[in-house]
Structure formats: C-alpha cells, structure tokens
Amino acid sequence: MEKFNTHTGLVVPLDVANVDTDQIIPKQFLQKTERIGFGVHLFHDSRYLDHEGTQVNPEFIINKPEYKDASILLARENFGCGSSREHAPWALQEYGFKVILSSSFADIFYGNCINIGILPIKLSEDEIDQLFKLSPNAQLTLKVDLPNNIITCGELSFKFSLNEFQQYSLENGVDSVGWTLNKLDTIKAFEEKMPAWQ
Amino acid sequence: MTISTPKTMYEKLWQSHLVEAAEGETPLLYVDRHLIHEVTSPQAFANLRFHKRPVRHPERTIATMDHNISTRSIKIDAAGEGAANQLRALGINCKEFGIELFDMGHKNQGIAHVIGPELGLTLPGTIIVCGDSHTATHGAFGALAFGIGTSEVEHVFATQTLRQNKAKTMKIEVKGHVGAGISAKDIILAIIGKTGSAGATGYVVEYCGEAIEALSMEERMTVCNMSIEFGAKAGLIAPDQTTFDYVEGKEYAPKGEIFKQAVVDWTNLKSDDDATFDAVLTLNAKDIKAQVTWGTNPGQVISVDGIVPSPEDFSDPIEKESCVSALNYMGLTAGTKMTDIQVNKVFIGSCTNSRIEDLRAAAGIVQQFQGQRVVDNVDAIIVPGSYRVKEQAESEGLDKIFTEAGFEWRLPGCSMCLGMNDDVLEEGDRCASTSNRNFEGRQGRGSRTHLVSPEMAAAAAITGHFVDLNA
Ligand code: SF4
Numbered sequence A: 001m002e003k004f005n006t007h008t009g010l011v012v013p014l015d016v017a018n019v020d021t022d023q024i025i026p027k028q029f030l031q032k033t034e035r036i037g038f039g040v041h042l043f044h045d046s047r048y049l050d051h052e053g054t055q056v057n058p059e060f061i062i063n064k065p066e067y068k069d070a071s072i073l074l075a076r077e078n079f080g081c082g083s084s085r086e087h088a089p090w091a092l093q094e095y096g097f098k099v100i101l102s103s104s105f106a107d108i109f110y111g112n113c114i115n116i117g118i119l120p121i122k123l124s125e126d127e128i129d130q131l132f133k134l135s136p137n138a139q140l141t142l143k144v145d146l147p148n149n150i151i152t153c154g155e156l157s158f159k160f161s162l163n164e165f166q167q168y169s170l171e172n173g174v175d176s177v178g179w180t181l182n183k184l185d186t187i188k189a190f191e192e193k194m195p196a197w198q
Numbered sequence B: 001m002t003i004s005t006p007k008t009m010y011e012k013l014w015q016s017h018l019v020e021a022a023e024g025e026t027p028l029l030y031v032d033r034h035l036i037h038e039v040t041s042p043q044a045f046a047n048l049r050f051h052k053r054p055v056r057h058p059e060r061t062i063a064t065m066d067h068n069i070s071t072r073s074i075k076i077d078a079a080g081e082g083a084a085n086q087l088r089a090l091g092i093n094c095k096e097f098g099i100e101l102f103d104m105g106h107k108n109q110g111i112a113h114v115i116g117p118e119l120g121l122t123l124p125g126t127i128i129v130c131g132d133s134h135t136a137t138h139g140a141f142g143a144l145a146f147g148i149g150t151s152e153v154e155h156v157f158a159t160q161t162l163r164q165n166k167a168k169t170m171k172i173e174v175k176g177h178v179g180a181g182i183s184a185k186d187i188i189l190a191i192i193g194k195t196g197s198a199g200a201t202g203y204v205v206e207y208c209g210e211a212i213e214a215l216s217m218e219e220r221m222t223v224c225n226m227s228i229e230f231g232a233k234a235g236l237i238a239p240d241q242t243t244f245d246y247v248e249g250k251e252y253a254p255k256g257e258i259f260k261q262a263v264v265d266w267t268n269l270k271s272d273d274d275a276t277f278d279a280v281l282t283l284n285a286k287d288i289k290a291q292v293t294w295g296t297n298p299g300q301v302i303s304v305d306g307i308v309p310s311p312e313d314f315s316d317p318i319e320k321e322s323c324v325s326a327l328n329y330m331g332l333t334a335g336t337k338m339t340d341i342q343v344n345k346v347f348i349g350s351c352t353n354s355r356i357e358d359l360r361a362a363a364g365i366v367q368q369f370q371g372q373r374v375v376d377n378v379d380a381i382i383v384p385g386s387y388r389v390k391e392q393a394e395s396e397g398l399d400k401i402f403t404e405a406g407f408e409w410r411l412p413g414c415s416m417c418l419g420m421n422d423d424v425l426e427e428g429d430r431c432a433s434t435s436n437r438n439f440e441g442r443q444g445r446g447s448r449t450h451l452v453s454p455e456m457a458a459a460a461a462i463t464g465h466f467v468d469l470n471a
Helices: A085-093 A107-114 A125-134 A163-171 A176-181 A185-190 B009-017 B044-050 B081-097 B113-118 B133-141 B148-159 B184-195 B217-230 B243-248 B255-265 B317-329 B357-367 B387-395 B398-403 B454-465
Strands: A004-016 A071-077 A097-104 A119-122 A139-143 A150-153 A154-159 B018-020 B029-031 B034-035 B061-064 B101-102 B125-129 B146-147 B161-163 B166-177 B203-208 B235-238 B277-284 B291-292 B301-303 B345-349 B377-381 B431-434 B449-450
Touching: A004 A097, A004 A125, A071 A119, A071 B161, A085 A107, A097 A125, A097 B277, A107 B034, A107 B148, A125 A154, A125 B018, A139 B133, A154 B398, A176 B044, A176 B161, A185 B029, A185 B345, B009 B029, B009 B034, B009 B203, B009 B357, B018 B146, B034 B133, B034 B148, B044 B081, B044 B184, B044 B449, B061 B113, B081 B101, B101 B398, B113 B133, B113 B217, B113 B387, B125 B133, B133 B217, B133 B377, B148 B161, B161 B317, B166 B184, B166 B317, B184 B277, B184 B291, B184 B301, B203 B217, B217 B243, B217 B357, B243 B255, B255 B301, B357 B387, B357 B454, B387 B398, B398 B449, B431 B454
Parallel strands: A004 A071, A071 A097, A097 A119, B034 B061, B034 B125, B061 B101, B125 B146, B166 B203, B166 B277, B203 B235, B345 B377, B345 B431, B431 B449
Antiparallel strands: A004 A139, A139 A150, A150 A154, B018 B029, B029 B161, B291 B301, B291 B449
C-alpha cells in the first residue's frame, strides 16, 4: 500500500447525503477478478446518460471541466452506506480521489478506504457545511496533513482524528496481513485454549 | 469474592475472541467461520498468491456460488461471460487453497446467509464474517457476524483474525406481541423507520423483548439481516432453547457431548441483567403494522394503511431534500394511499426472505386468494434461498401453489436482490420485493423498489397493488 503523508488537491463538492456503494459502483461492474478497471465506472448512473456509459452527463458535478483534476471528494452524511464491496473505494481511488470528507461514513466503507490507502476524514456537520459554502466553481483547494491531523486552506484550518493504528498504517503503508502474520505465535496460543465446539 | 461488571452479549463475544490488544494497535479478534462467494473473493486470493501465503484454516472457510448465478439454469455461463469468469475463478481458487465449495447444482448451494444456518455452520458464540454486508443475518444465533471488504477477506484467509475497533452498543427492545399477520420483516422495517437509515452507525445492536423472543430462528434471521440497513455493524439476538433446538443435529454442528458443552457455554452468552448499553430504543409490538417502503433507502418506510409522505412532513433539511429526490425517483406523489400504488414486478427471495417459512407464508396468502392468479401485467418470481429450501418447498407442494397461480418458480441464488445476473428490472419497473435494499438502481437502472414482507409481495402479485391484509 502507498504511504499517505500530506496531500494538496482540488475539492469537488457532491452535495448528496446517503451516497451508497451501489451508486458509487453499480453491480454490473463487479464482475472482475482484478482490482483495476473500476474508475471509469465510478458513479456510473449519474455520470453517464445512457446505460452503456457512452454519453457523459454534463450536469453531474464530477464531469464539469473545472473539476477534472479534483482529488478530494466532499460529501454529505452517511457516505458509503450499503454493500461491503471494496470495489467502491477501488473505483474512487482509480478515478483519482485520495481524500473523502464527510460528516459521517458507513463503518465497512470507512475501513475499506483505510485498507487501500484512501483517507476518509470525518468532520462536524458545521465544518462540512462551511466547506460546501467555500467550494463552488472549483475554488477550494485544501492541504491535508495526516501526520499533524490538520486540513488547511489559507487562514482556515480543521483538525481531524483517526484511530491510532489506522493512522500509523496509512502513514507507513503497512502491509496489514504481514503485520498480523508476525503474531502467529499469539494466534496459535489463542487457538489452543478455544473450546472444542468452537 | 470479586464482583465482575455486568456485560452485554457483545462484550462477552468480544472478550472471548480477543487474541491481542497491543498498545497502539487495533485489537485483533479471532474469526471462527468465514463464508465466501465469487464476487468479493478473487482479488483476495490473487494477493495471497502474490505473497505466496496459504489460507491458514481452510476448514474454517466455506465457499458458495450465489451472487452471480442464473436462476434459470445451472450452467456456469448461463448468466454471461463476466459471471462465468468469477464463478470459474472461485472454483480454481477453492481447489488451490483447499476450501470446500458448494458449486453449481450442489445440494448445499445457496445464498451464503441461508446455507450457513441451515447447515449448522452458523453457531452461537462465534465470530462469522463474509464479504457481504448482510452477514449480520447470523447474529440471530448470538454470533457476532458482520460484513467485510476484500482486503479483510485476505486478512482472514491468511491469519484467521481481523482487526476491529470496539463498537458502541444499542439495545432495541420490542415489547409485547405483534398482531396477527405481522411478520418479522414488518418488525425490522418499523425499527428502521424509527431510527432512520444511519441511526445505528457505529453500533452493534441487540434485539430483545417478548416480540423478539417469540420469533422462530428464521424470523430472527430476517430481523438481524437488515441491521446494516440502519448502519449497525452487527445485530444480535440472545441464544435460547429455540436456537439450540434449531442447531442440534445440523450437518456441520457439534454433536454429542461437545454439543452439550456448547449449550452450556451458549446459555451464558446473553447480556447480564444490569448490563448497560450506550443507547436504548423501545417499541411496542402492538403498534407495528404491515410496512412498505416508499423511498430510496430502507428508512423511508410507512405502514401500508398510510400515505406517501410529503417533504413538508420532515423538519430536518437533509431528510426533506432526500424525500424530494426519492419521490422524484420513485415516481410517487405525496398523499397517495400506499394501497393505491400499482406494481408490475414481484420478487420473493434474497437472504432476507427466501427461507422455507417465508415461502410458506407467501403460499398461504396465495391460497387465501382462492384460485386467483397473478394479475396480467405483473411478472412475479420466487427464488428460494438455497437448494435445500427449494427441495423442502417442493416436497410440501409449495412450488405447485405458486406456479398454478402464475408465479415463476426459479433456481436458488441472490437473483433480483442485486441483479448481477439477468434478473434485472427495466427502467420504470415498480417492484414489490422481499429483499433488503431499495437504493436507486439497485435492482436495475431507473427501477423502483418497494421493500415488503413475503405476505405483502404475494398479495401484490395477485392484486397488482399493496394490500392491507388486516383491513
Ligand atoms: S441476497 Fe442480496 S443481500 Fe443477500 S447476499 Fe445476496 S446480494 Fe447480498
């Protein structure tokens, strides 16, 4: 996994609550056995006017030329609810998003993001509101500083927090499976004490 | 004498599975059972192969083909090449890593959350995970069960553990008894209607109260299944005699003395009387009526004797806005009676409602309409949750009741719950569905889903609209 340190990028405001993983990547694109090839299908039903995905919907905010280079997604509450599909963060990452800002995230989605190196940042509803007010017309560029847990934009700054180990894993690009495999002895000792029925 | 602090069931499950809580690390929990399917596992296997890592406990993992499969044919390529690729990959991966697989047409094949319980793979007091968010279903047994992403699937494969932050706890008590004709689906939809679709984010929910205790195991599964639909990490119901009777004798369940010991351990799982929860919600069972969703998330739900709400009914600006866009997507006008909404598709199936009791309940309604058939403009399909359910239903003649009334009787699978195969709705279709998600596009781009119980779905098929069966 790539290490995450600081990131400066353009914010695209997606002013929708309860964006579920079916919207992020509809099921017809889940039939792959690789981790790549999902970015073009990100937000498919909103991003394209036709089922085949040949006609781009010019009204959908992410398609607007001024947001072409956005790498920070600003969204409303309960982002990533629904299915556990990691294909959703894969699609966001492949499209170019490195950071997602919202007032709340669905649990599984949040963990999935961290596991692949996307930084989901939870801010208060007021702070998210403030960012929405600042973001129209591609005017908002933010600097996200993970080691110091701070987002800055000119004079403004927002603190955020992350679970200690998740922060460490993101900053160091930890191979979480390898990390746990170093503890096999502890796991084996646990297994020896398990009851017979378990 | 030491007095231990009272614990919730969740805390007990957590403690008994805590492998390590090292300073500065997310706690490591042991995983007893891992269910896998074709859609969320291939990339995890690929990484194992890349790192030359084995599956640590192949015998704790069970694979089934469910999400992508055709419900018309057991041919592996019957639902298209993309699906066939994933299904074949699952076959190859299971063989290489030594995992037992229930593949096309196998007598144990079915939706992961249907076969786990019916085979005795699901046990109280265990941690069960699956790369599917409706894993919460298994919480009906007093198992801590939750959905995971593909990176976590890989972590479980390699280590048989998972890192988890401790969740908050919520107790949902349903007092008294539900009225006649009110199903488990109505109970859980009514709960979600109360909490909203994100009301339990960050929580593990424990369902309790007389109305929950009175439920059969299959009904409890329906309740726990939809825990994720209001954001909960998992749903739990305390195991009791109903649970033990269900588990005893199942193919993969412990037998003899070991089973007896297990029951002793399982009996101690329930939350201590004075355990405290971070949040408590109480409902009166007698207030719960038959439920139908009107919007595009499961929290947008109302009693069948109600009317489609108006944005003015909501004070919260986000809910108001959600209502506007839901009505627009659903093609509904505020004030319309729910019983006036006409459907043209009916789907009875999914891990929420595809078990034998669900099919019996639906068949019972068909019989109540004595000889009436599915109305002309409605297509209605019944998709049993597993081959075992299908076989049982056929031995009881339920398939005949359905087909004679004009329903299509299909092969088991996830089917129209998510429409990864060819069971997809067309744009503008309106479906009474016993599944668990009414998100935009879930059953097909531009299609409209109303979540209901099997009874309501059967009645809608025959009348062409929602029906207040208790009126
Ligand atoms: S039936 Fe639906 S919700 Fe259940 S496992 Fe299959 S796709 Fe997931």
